[in-house]
Amino acid sequence: MSSDIVKRMAVVLPLLICTACGPAMATSIPPTSVPPSPTVATALADPTAALATPTPEPPLAALVNGQPIYLANYDRKLAQYEASLLAQGIDPSSPEEQAYARERVLNVMIEQVLTEQAAAEAGIAISDATVEAEMQAMIQVAGGEDALKATLAEWGQTYDDFWQDVRIGLIGMAMTQRIVDAVPTTTEHVHARHIQVDTIQEAESILARLEAGADFAALASAHSQDNNTRASGGDLGFFPRGILVAPELEEAAFALQPGQFSQVVSSELGYHIVQVVERDPARPVDPESLRFLQDRAVQEWVEGLWARATVQRFVETTP
Numbered sequence: 614m615s616s617d618i619v620k621r622m623a624v625v626l627p628l629l630i631c632t633a634c635g636p637a638m639a640t641s642i643p644p645t646s647v648p649p650s651p652t653v654a655t656a657l658a659d660p661t662a663a664l665a666t667p668t669p670e671p672p673l674a675a676l677v678n679g680q681p682i683y684l685a686n687y688d689r690k691l692a693q694y695e696a697s698l699l700a701q702g703i704d705p706s707s708p709e710e711q712a713y714a715r716e717r718v719l720n721v722m723i724e725q726v727l728t729e730q731a732a733a734e735a736g737i738a739i740s741d742a743t744v745e746a747e748m749q750a751m752i753q754v755a756g757g758e759d760a761l762k763a764t765l766a767e768w769g770q771t772y773d774d775f776w777q778d779v780r781i782g783l784i785g786m787a788m789t790q791r792i793v794d795a796v797p798t799t800t801e802h803v804h805a806r807h808i809q810v811d812t813i814q815e816a817e818s819i820l821a822r823l824e825a826g827a828d829f830a831a832l833a834s835a836h837s838q839d840n841n842t843r844a845s846g847g848d849l850g851f852f853p854r855g856i857l858v859a860p861e862l863e864e865a866a867f868a869l870q871p872g873q874f875s876q877v878v879s880s881e882l883g884y885h886i887v888q889v890v891e892r893d894p895a896r897p898v899d900p901e902s903l904r905f906l907q908d909r910a911v912q913e914w915v916e917g918l919w920a921r922a923t924v925q926r927f928v929e930t931t932p
Contacts, residue, residue: 735788861878862880
């Protein structure tokens with residue numbers, strides 16, 4: 614299979630390629646929990662139903678906000694995932710890999726359901742024609758339908774299963790694009806610099822010198838422990854909200870006007886004094902920062918889906 618088709622399939626085959634990023638479920642039920650029994654409404658609609666042997670419900674792997682993930686589907690996806698590892702030269706037979714695979718596959722399936730539910734709430738749908746167009750593009754890159762089916766067979770997957778995975782992948786891409794598009798490309802920036810030291814005593818000493826009129830950049834060059842900015846007098850450049858590693862620095866910077874410097878600010882990195890050089894209320898976000906903010910927005914959205922979800926698990930995924 615060409616590298617192009619592998620890359621394209623990686624976008625729409627999260628169960629086979631990508632890493633599940635969902636945290637632990639919101640609500641956990643032990644694997645021995647019994648799925649809900651048939652509803653009384655069925656018996657009322659058909660009086661003879663109560664006399665007949667009830668049809669057992671298919672075993673569940675999980676319930677996601679009340680929506681089932683059936684055990685048969687989970688087992689199939691797990692087998693497909695393990696087959697994909699073998700196709701990549703990875704041995705899935707070790708206890709550690711098997712435990713990881715069980716957790717990974719179920720997390721991805723849960724996250725897919727959460728994404729589809731969110732897409733339905735947002736009014737986002739993917740038509741069969743759109744899925745078919747994507748399939749045809751993959752067939753062309755793969756060198757024909759037979760070549761694609763041969764690769765899918767190597768991965769333990771049918772053409773129909775893959776078609777459904779493509780649909781789910783396109784829904785995920787549409788929702789991701791929706792989140793990305795909501796990140797502003799122009800926003801308020803500050804141009805700031807800082808001095809970082811290891812102890813509060815040293816920070817307070819530097820602050821006293823600043824208050825007495827010492828030059829901020831000169832003190833930063835002489836005393837700052839931030840190797841990335843010390844040579845430039847502590848200069849952090851222009852940045853929007855959400856970029857700095859230490860949010861405490863960012864909060865302090867956006868609270869200042871040009872020329873002002875902060876009191877001592879504590880963070881995980883140490884102790885800081887921040888000075889704002891300029892403010893710009895509407896500055897274009899540079900491409901690297903924009904990608905960072907977009908990635909973070911998507912991650913926060915996914916984490917929000919998990920945090921609000923009620924997930925019940927009926928299979929054991931840990932050793």
